[in-house]
Amino acid sequence: MSLEQLYELHKDMVYNLSLNYLQNHEDAQEITQDVFVAVFRSMDKFRNESSVSTWIYRITINKCLDHIKASKRKKRLSFFTSIFGGDVEENTFRVFDHPGVQLEQKQAMERLFRCINELPEKQKTALLLSKTENLSQSEIAEVMGVSVKAVESLIQRAKSNLSEILKKNEG
């Protein structure tokens, strides 16, 4: 399969997962770009132990998590920079900008995603793969490298934690 074919087959999957993970279209574009550069550069390392899409899902999730960690570091740094009177980089604080969300639902979705972002990494990943990517529990288990039982409990815990966070934020 050529690189272009691989890209055409998986570009929307990577872009949409990044969008749901980061809720900003510029960040999602950056991640999509990084994911395919990583995929194209490490094609020779790919062993056929899992499907290509599972492998690409894994790379996307790792890139998103790295991006979140980096932006948290940036935020901490910009806090200190602002204390000492330095200039804060313009794109440190990303706003909710999800092109897949309808305008009339934007506020509610922003609130929901703010709560989803408070979930632990694994719970957030399992929930998003299940609800927005519509993957089966066995597919999620393969992507996350855990058992199907573990996925089931991760999704359950994610849901109960999410409703608690929503309640807490309402009150």
Added chain:
Amino acid sequence: MNRSSNESNMMENECIHIDSYLNSIERVSAPPFLFTRIREQLANYVEKVPGVYVWIGGVSLCVLLLFNFMLVLKTGIGRSVDERHVFANSIGYSSDNNLYR
């Protein structure tokens, strides 16, 4: 008993609400210019030296510097100058660098 069943009902309703919200997200297409950008990035890709190698290099350099420092301390620069003086005096030469006093 009633209270706990009410709570679980409320939670179930909320979960259905969350599910319907997440299901309503539309899938969007990736921007068409991304592939050009990826191609450009691949063309300009510079292989980075892995972090482990950088660490190994740094540690080896430190060990080498430490070894040199220990060697200098052990052999002693001052002592070798003294030895030169003794040798020069023993063969009747002046070990002084000054030509005029």
